[in-house]
Amino acid sequence: MFTLRCLLIFYLNSFQVIQSLPGIIRIGALFTSDEEEELLAFKIAVERVNNDLMLISPTKLIEEIEIVEPYDTFQAGIKTCLMVKSGISAVFGPLNEIASLHVRSMCDSMEMPHIEVGWNIEQQIQRHSMNFYPHPKMLVKAFKDLIKQMEWESFALMYEENIEIVFATEFVREMTSSESQQKWKIHLYKFDDEANYRNDFRDVLRRKERNILLHVKTENLYRALKQDFHTIDYEDFMYCNATIVCYTMLHRTSPELVTLLHSWNFHASNFEMDVETPINLKTSTALIYDAVKHFAKSIKAADISTPISRVPSNGQKSCDDINPWKQGTTVINQMRATESSGITGLVRFNLAGYRSMLSLHLEKLDERGLVDIGKWTDFNDTGLIARGLSKDLTEIKDIHNKLKGKHFIVSTFPVDPYTMLVQSIKPLTGNDVYEGFCMDIIQELSKFLGFTYTIKIPNVKKSLKLNVKTGKWEGILGDVMYAEGDNEVLGIVDLTVTKEREELVDFSHPFLNTGIGILFKKPGKSEAKVYAFLDPFSAPVWLCTVFSAILFSFFKHIIGRVSPYEWTNPNPCRQDEDIVENSYNLRNSAWFVVGTLMQQGSDIAPK
Numbered sequence: 368m369f370t371l372r373c374l375l376i377f378y379l380n381s382f383q384v385i386q387s388l389p390g391i392i393r394i395g396a397l398f399t400s401d402e403e404e405e406l407l408a409f410k411i412a413v414e415r416v417n418n419d420l421m422l423i424s425p426t427k428l429i430e431e432i433e434i435v436e437p438y439d440t441f442q443a444g445i446k447t448c449l450m451v452k453s454g455i456s457a458v459f460g461p462l463n464e465i466a467s468l469h470v471r472s473m474c475d476s477m478e479m480p481h482i483e484v485g486w487n488i489e490q491q492i493q494r495h496s497m498n499f500y501p502h503p504k505m506l507v508k509a510f511k512d513l514i515k516q517m518e519w520e521s522f523a524l525m526y527e528e529n530i531e532i533v534f535a536t537e538f539v540r541e542m543t544s545s546e547s548q549q550k551w552k553i554h555l556y557k558f559d560d561e562a563n564y565r566n567d568f569r570d571v572l573r574r575k576e577r578n579i580l581l582h583v584k585t586e587n588l589y590r591a592l593k594q595d596f597h598t599i600d601y602e603d604f605m606y607c608n609a610t611i612v613c614y615t616m617l618h619r620t621s622p623e624l625v626t627l628l629h630s631w632n633f634h635a636s637n638f639e640m641d642v643e644t645p646i647n648l649k650t651s652t653a654l655i656y657d658a659v660k661h662f663a664k665s666i667k668a669a670d671i672s673t674p675i676s677r678v679p680s681n682g683q684k685s686c687d688d689i690n691p692w693k694q695g696t697t698v699i700n701q702m703r704a705t706e707s708s709g710i711t712g713l714v715r716f717n718l719a720g721y722r723s724m725l726s727l728h729l730e731k732l733d734e735r736g737l738v739d740i741g742k743w744t745d746f747n748d749t750g751l752i753a754r755g756l757s758k759d760l761t762e763i764k765d766i767h768n769k770l771k772g773k774h775f776i777v778s779t780f781p782v783d784p785y786t787m788l789v790q791s792i793k794p795l796t797g798n799d800v801y802e803g804f805c806m807d808i809i810q811e812l813s814k815f816l817g818f819t820y821t822i823k824i825p826n827v828k829k830s831l832k833l834n835v836k837t838g839k840w841e842g843i844l845g846d847v848m849y850a851e852g853d854n855e856v857l858g859i860v861d862l863t864v865t866k867e868r869e870e871l872v873d874f875s876h877p878f879l880n881t882g883i884g885i886l887f888k889k890p891g892k893s894e895a896k897v898y899a900f901l902d903p904f905s906a907p908v909w910l911c912t913v914f915s916a917i918l919f920s921f922f923k924h925i926i927g928r929v930s931p932y933e934w935t936n937p938n939p940c941r942q943d944e945d946i947v948e949n950s951y952n953l954r955n956s957a958w959f960v961v962g963t964l965m966q967q968g969s970d971i972a973p974k
Contacts, residue, residue: 388423388426388666388667388670388674388675389426389675389676389677390425390426390427391426391427391429392423392426392427392428392429392456392666392675392677393428393429393430393431393453393454393455393456393677394413394428394429394430394431394455394456394457394458394459394659394662395430395431395432395433395447395450395451395453395455395457395458395459396409396430396431396432396433396458396459396460396655397432397433397434397435397443397446397447397458397459397460397461397466397470398432398433398434398435398460398461398462399434399435399436399437399461399462399463400434402462402651403640403641403642404642404645404648404649404652405462405649405651405652405655406432406640407631407634407635407638407640407642408627408648408652408653408655408656409430409432409459409655409656409659410430410432410634410638411627411630411634411656412655412656412657412658412659412660413428413430413659414634415660416428416659416660416663419663422660422663422664422667423663423666423667428659428663431450431453431455433446433447433449433450435461435466437463437465437466438463438465438466439466440465440466440468440469443461443466443469443470444469444470444473444686447470447473447474447686448473448686448689451477451479451686451689452686452689454677455479455677456480456666456675456677456692456698457479457480457481457482457662457698458470458474458479458480458481458482459482459484459655459658459659460482460483460484460485460655462484462485462651463485464485464486464487467483467485467487471483471492471493471496472493473686474493474495474496475493475494475495475496476691477686477689477691477692477695478495478691478692478693478695478696479495479692479695480495480496480497480662480695480698480699480702481493481495481496481497482496482497482498482499482658482662482702483496483497483498483499483500484498484499484500484651484654484655484658485498485500485651486500486503486531486534487500487502487503492719492720492721494696494699495695495696495699496699496720497699497702497703497716497720497721498720498721498722499654499657499658499661499711499714499722500650500654500722501616501721501722501725501727502721502722503533503534503537504537504541505721505722505725505745506534506614507534507537507538507541507542508541508745508750509614509727509743509745509750509751510538510580510614511541511542512743512750512751513612513614513729513743513751513753514542514551514580515549516751516753517578517610519551519578520551520552521551521552521553521554521576521578522551522552522553522554522576522578522579522580523553523554523555523556523571523574523576523578523579523580524538524539524553524554524555524556524580524582525556525557525558525567525571525579525580525581525582525583526555526556526557526558526582526583527557527558527582527583527584527587528584531582532557534582535555535582539553539555554571554574554576556570556571558583585649610731611731611732612729612730612731612732612740613729613730613732613737614727614728614729614730614743615650615727615728615730616650616653616654616711616712616725616727616728617647617648617650617653617710617711617728618710618711618712618728619728619739621709621710621712623709623710624648624653624710627648627656627710628644628645628648631644631645632644647737648710650711653709653710653711654711656709656710657707657709657710657711657714660707660709661702661705661707661709661714662702664705664707665698665701665702665704665705666698666701668701668704668705669694669697669698669700669701675694675697675698676694677692677694699720702716703716703717703718703720704716712725712726713725713726723745723746724744724745724746725744725745725746726742726743726744726745727742727743727744728741728742728743729741729742729743729751729753740753740754741753741754766816767816767817770816770817770818771816771817771818772817772818773818773819773855774818774819774820774821774855775818775819775820775821775855775856775857776820776821776823776846776850776854776855776856776857777809777820777821777822777823777856777857777858777859778823778824778825778843778846778847778856778857778858778859778860779801779805779822779823779824779843779858779859779860780824780825780842780843780860781801781824782860782861783803784803784804785803785804785805785860785861786801786802786803786804786805786806786859786860787801787802787803788800788801788802789801789802797821797822798820798821798822800822801822805859805860806822808859809857809859820857823846823856825841825842825843825845825846826841840871843858843860843862844858844868844871844872846858847872848871848872858872864877916957916960916961916964917957919960920953920956920957920959920960921953921956923951923956923959923960924951924952924953924956926951927949927950927951927956927973928949928951930974932974933949933950933951933973933974934947934948934949935947935948935949935950935974936948950971951971955971958971959971
């Protein structure tokens with residue numbers, strides 16, 4: 368009996384400790400107008416925290432959201448001050464690096480927890496801030512392991528904004544440090560402010576650099592590749608021969624991520640936001656979602672040791688008059704000590720407030736889309752464990768070794784602008800006789816792969832002729848199919864790939880699209896209309912036609928009455944009777960006009 372009573376008292380005391388959280392906890396967030404996806408994820412996370420009975424129930428999170436301009440630090444400061452006065456317990460964002468610096472400083476002076484989910488250019492955070500985004504040094508280490516495994520000896524690092532020079536500097540410092548056993552040749556490129564990527568890529572091409580490390584914004588990545596990779600539509604790049612890989616923090620097999628994407632449209636409609644379901648969630652969106660849930664779990668744990676309470680400071684005139692929140696340090700320290708699991712994997716922090724025990728998934732683009740081929744972790748010595756990278760490199764090297772030193776017969780046919788005769792006053796021989804697009808391609812391939820070639824023009828025009836007598840193809844297809852001796856023949860010409868030809872020879876994959884296409888609309892079934900016969904002409908035309916027929920009928924009636932030739936004896940056999948009649952009354956006149964108009968004629972004809 369005594370034991371049961373003690374257990375009951377212990378249970379009641381524990382229940383009271385858990386329930387000591389206030390009924391409402393306010394949290395503030397700063398977003399820009401173009402961060403609708405992150406804003407919706409923030410609202411969804413708050414709603415799911417409130418519906419989860421195992422977190423802080425019956426306490427509810429109430430969000431206070433402010434929209435700011437990307438680089439307006441003054442506006443961000445004012446709205447942060449207003450949110451703090453209303454009694455918030457944490458500030459999320461903004462994502463913009465410059466505005467986040469100002470908000471971080473304000474929160475530190477007021478001992479208000481500040482939660483960041485974006486790039487930190489200072490690489491050091493304040494006492495009351497923490498960042499869910501990986502530290503730049505950690506990302507540099509991940510890319511270094513990737514470059515080692517891909518066996519790069521030189522590469523080009525291309526970044527976009529001046530603020531990203533921090534990453535570029537840290538990257539170059541790490542790659543060229545004295546501790547590094549391998550030395551790389553690195554070329555740095557900063558894209559123009561106008562995002563004219565073509566000039567920079569031309570410079571890379573002139574340097575004959577084949578390896579590129581891109582560090583650009585997600586919204587500009589498609590344009591960069593055409594001239595945070597996992598969030599774009601990558602169908603245009605699936606069938607190229609380039610090896611394209613990327614790191615992602617998202618755990619795509621996470622049940623929570625799958626549930627979030629499936630319910631995205633429902634939540635967007637519920638919150639009256641016009642945000643379509645993303646093909647792949649942006650990293651910032653996933654981090655803001657995990658940050659809200661991690662905050663809820665942390666504040667529950669912090670309340671067990673120190674009761675959490677927050678009183679609005681609306682009576683203060685300015686932010687300078689706001690007293691520091693005494694429990695803010697407790698909350699931020701508890702967030703750093705708490706571990707949680709989210710759609711970006713394990714959420715754990717070090718004492719400095721940065722992510723630790725981080726795992727990044729390595730994905731490669733192929734015909735199926737982005738495929739997970741490896742994983743990088745910072746908590747063991749193995750670093751990157753990937754499959755498929757070294758295999759691709761080995762296959763490429765094997766191809767180079769097989770083709771190096773070989774000689775090919777290149778069969779083509781003069782067609783402008785692909786293969787043309789060189790207009791020169793000097794006599795030319797061999798391959799110098801021809802120029803054009805096809806000649807440029809085979810010349811560059813021979814330089815890259817180390818083979819030689821001889822241009823051959825077939826006797827039969829082009830490559831479409833099948834000899835009926837012999838049953839063999841002639842022209843370019845014949846040269847490729849029936850190569851004589853040990854000669855190896857390549858055909859290079861503007862040739863359409865058909866099913867019949869594809870069964871005969873191997874075609875290269877299309878690598879250039881001119882964008883020319885034919886748009887044809889298939890006619891659909893139209894609904895039957897009663898007055899469809901009136902469609903050829905508009906209403907005014909029909910009215911004029913009817914009015915003309917009526918007017919002409921009236922004039923025909925008048926002329927018929929006036930003309931003496933239209934008055935005839937109805938009984939020709941009785942010539943002595945003085946009775947005459949006129950056939951052109953109004954009805955007959957109208958019938959004559961209608962019959963003439965319809966080209967069917969009538970029984971009445973003018974005399």
